[in-house]
Amino acid sequence: MARTIKVGVVGCGVVATAYYLPYLMRMANAEITAVCDLAPARTAACVRLFGAKSAFHDYYEMMEQVELDAVLILTAPGTHVPFALKAIEMGRHFLLQKPMATNMTDARRIAEGVRAAGIKAVIEPSSNSPLDPDFAHLRALVRAGVLGEVLWFSLGATGPTTYGPGLGSNPYGQAAFYAKDSGGFLFDLPYAPANIVAVLGPCKSVMAYTSISVTEHHIVPESEYDAFLSRATDPDHANYWDVVLDLPRTQPVRMEAVDNAYSLYEMVDGGVGACHVGRIFHPVLPGVGNGSLQVFGTDGNLIFGGGYMASIISSRKELLPSIDADGWYHIPLRGDRSRAKWPQPVPGAFNYYHQSTQHLIDCILEDRDPIPNVEWGLHITEMMAATLESSRTGQKVLMTTTLDY
Ligand SMILES: NC(=O)c1ccc[n+]([C@@H]2O[C@H](COP(=O)([O-])OP(=O)(O)OC[C@H]3O[C@@H](n4cnc5c(N)ncnc54)[C@H](O)[C@@H]3O)[C@@H](O)[C@H]2O)c1
Numbered sequence: 001m002a003r004t005i006k007v008g009v010v011g012c013g014v015v016a017t018a019y020y021l022p023y024l025m026r027m028a029n030a031e032i033t034a035v036c037d038l039a040p041a042r043t044a045a046c047v048r049l050f051g052a053k054s055a056f057h058d059y060y061e062m063m064e065q066v067e068l069d070a071v072l073i074l075t076a077p078g079t080h081v082p083f084a085l086k087a088i089e090m091g092r093h094f095l096l097q098k099p100m101a102t103n104m105t106d107a108r109r110i111a112e113g114v115r116a117a118g119i120k121a122v123i124e125p126s127s128n129s130p131l132d133p134d135f136a137h138l139r140a141l142v143r144a145g146v147l148g149e150v151l152w153f154s155l156g157a158t159g160p161t162t163y164g165p166g167l168g169s170n171p172y173g174q175a176a177f178y179a180k181d182s183g184g185f186l187f188d189l190p191y192a193p194a195n196i197v198a199v200l201g202p203c204k205s206v207m208a209y210t211s212i213s214v215t216e217h218h219i220v221p222e223s224e225y226d227a228f229l230s231r232a233t234d235p236d237h238a239n240y241w242d243v244v245l246d247l248p249r250t251q252p253v254r255m256e257a258v259d260n261a262y263s264l265y266e267m268v269d270g271g272v273g274a275c276h277v278g279r280i281f282h283p284v285l286p287g288v289g290n291g292s293l294q295v296f297g298t299d300g301n302l303i304f305g306g307g308y309m310a311s312i313i314s315s316r317k318e319l320l321p322s323i324d325a326d327g328w329y330h331i332p333l334r335g336d337r338s339r340a341k342w343p344q345p346v347p348g349a350f351n352y353y354h355q356s357t358q359h360l361i362d363c364i365l366e367d368r369d370p371i372p373n374v375e376w377g378l379h380i381t382e383m384m385a386a387t388l389e390s391s392r393t394g395q396k397v398l399m400t401t402t403l404d405y
Contacts, residue, residue: 005361006033006067009052010083011060011074012042013156013174017229018239019353020072021050025235027331030361036062045229049238059083063090070120070360073097076176077183081106084121088308090111093120093122095360099384100377104400107381111374120363122370123377127352130192130405131359131371134309134331134350138302139405142199144396146312146319148299150200155192174222175253184257186210186384189277195293196265198276199302200402202379205266206386207396213278214262218249263387268402271295294382309333333376379403 008031016035030195035046036056043055056062059079059324063071063086070093073083081101088110101107114121130136142150148171150398177188197203224247225240232238260278267273292304300314309331314320320329335348356372363370370385379401386397 003365005030005069005364007031008034008036008062008066008068008071009046009069009074009078010036010062011079011097012037012046012075014225014240014244016074017042017046017049017074017353018241020074020357021046021052021356022235023357024072025050026241027357027361029365030357033068034062034066039226040269041226042229046175046261049229049232049235054124060086063087063092067308068092070364072092072360073358076174077102077187078176078178078179078181081110085113088117088119091117091119093243093364095122095124095356096377097124099183099187100190100381102181102187102381102385104378104382104385105384107378111378113286114374119378120360120368121362121374122360123372123374123380124356125191125194125352126356126359126372127350128198129372130190130198132198133348133350134334137331138199138310139201141312141319142295142302143201143274144319146300146314146316147295147297147302148316150267150295150297151271152194153271153273153293153295154275155196155273156225156276156294159303168187174225175219175251178217178253178257180256182257183384184212184255184259185278186261186387188256190380190384192275192277193263193265194380195304196273196379197383197403197405198266199271199293200267200269200271200302201266201405203265203343203383203399204268205396205398206263206383206390208263208390209389210258210261210388210391211254212258215253215255217253217255219253220244220247220249221251226296237272258287260386261384261387261391263390265383271297303348307333331372364369375401375403380400 012035016111024030032050032052034054035043035052037043046052047055048292071087072095077099080096084096228240263275265273265275295302299310299316302312304310310329311330313328323329359370382399382401390397
């Protein structure tokens with residue numbers, strides 16, 4: 001009989017209850033052995049909704065008192081490094097939500113610890129990584145030369161939303177995401193550098209400008225989340241995103257870390273591009289580009305968005321799997337986006353929370369190294385850490401990590 005992986009989950013917040021726990025509770029070869037959160041109302045809801053076998057309010061107690069094979073670290077950003085180091089010390093496999101760390105000293109401690117302990121570690125986000133087959137496909141096309149020599153690219157990870165009335169700030173956020181130790185929106189959005197690397201390969205150098213631009217924010221009080229969970233009766237409808245966008249934001253919170261970062265990334269394989277990360281939502285007119293990745297090369301262009309996952313136009317037509325009447329190769333969006341309220345994962349599309357959970361369990365059972373592994377996490381973390389350093393010193397920062405990708 002196949003082995004059952006005993007999983008502990010620390011952090012019973014929004015992503016845990018919306019995505020990870022409903023998936024985990026149905027896995028044939030995993031069980032939710034323990035959940036842990038500072039808030040008893042949240043662990044109680046997780047026992048009730050997802051059948052967690054035990055509940056803790058102290059991570060270290062959970063780690064010491066329960067026999068676990070793996071732990072999902074889904075807590076606020078400032079806890080990620082000590083919690084990952086504890087998992088390493090205990091020899092437990094883990095999945096680490098973003099950000100891995102906000103400096104390279106911590107990131108290296110995690111990476112070296114994982115390698116020395118011989119454990120599996122999935123470093124989120126796995127979206128915008130080769131775990132998503134569409135990204136692996138795009139990378140293969142770019143490596144084959146479909147764009148020729150890459151000249152320049154741009155990406156703005158600010159994402160427009162027409163969802164009012166909170167157009168001026170993050171529609172959801174707990175205070176911990178604004179604290180200094182969170183790394184701010186720069187480290188909240190590793191999706192941006194990951195998206196660039198997933199298509200263009202490793203980064204060579206970074207020049208950047210950063211600032212804290214909007215200090216005053218208002219968020220929905222955390223008590224609303226507890227009230228939502230206490231009313232939830234269906235594990236498939238415990239997704240706080242379904243309601244939070246409509247709730248009044250009455251709790252003031254101060255932004256203490258970078259919320260506006262502009263990086264110039266020079267890539268190993270060629271090409272220099274601008275990447276803006278922030279979370280000041282700017283609505284755009286329908287049909288106008290929304291800042292997703294655009295790459296321009298000597299032989300072709302690659303553009304995300306516009307109703308497709310990505311599209312390529314190229315003079316190297318023999319490299320394209322197919323060409324539409326408009327002259328482009330389009331990769332369709334998987335799932336029906338029209339039914340999804342932003343920022344829900346789209347039904348039928350690559351749901352990175354589910355895929356990462358599955359991937360961690362598969363890697364443990366099959367003794368494989370995860371695809372978004374510690375080397376991937378180190379490189380993406382360095383692109384963000386180098387952004388801070390370049391902004392501070394005014395100098396170009398040469399990357400010290402790379403990827404064979
Ligand atoms: N909200 C999103 O849509 C989203 C999307 C992608 C990734 N993430 C990432 O997922 C993680 C969790 O995000 P979230 O939105 O669920 O946040 P959240 O604030 O809803 O949940 C975090 C939970 O961790 C608990 N916690 C904090 N410190 C703890 C400690 N020391 N011990 C035990 N529990 C502790 C909090 O009480 C809270 O319930 C973060 O790393 C975030 O970057 C969030």
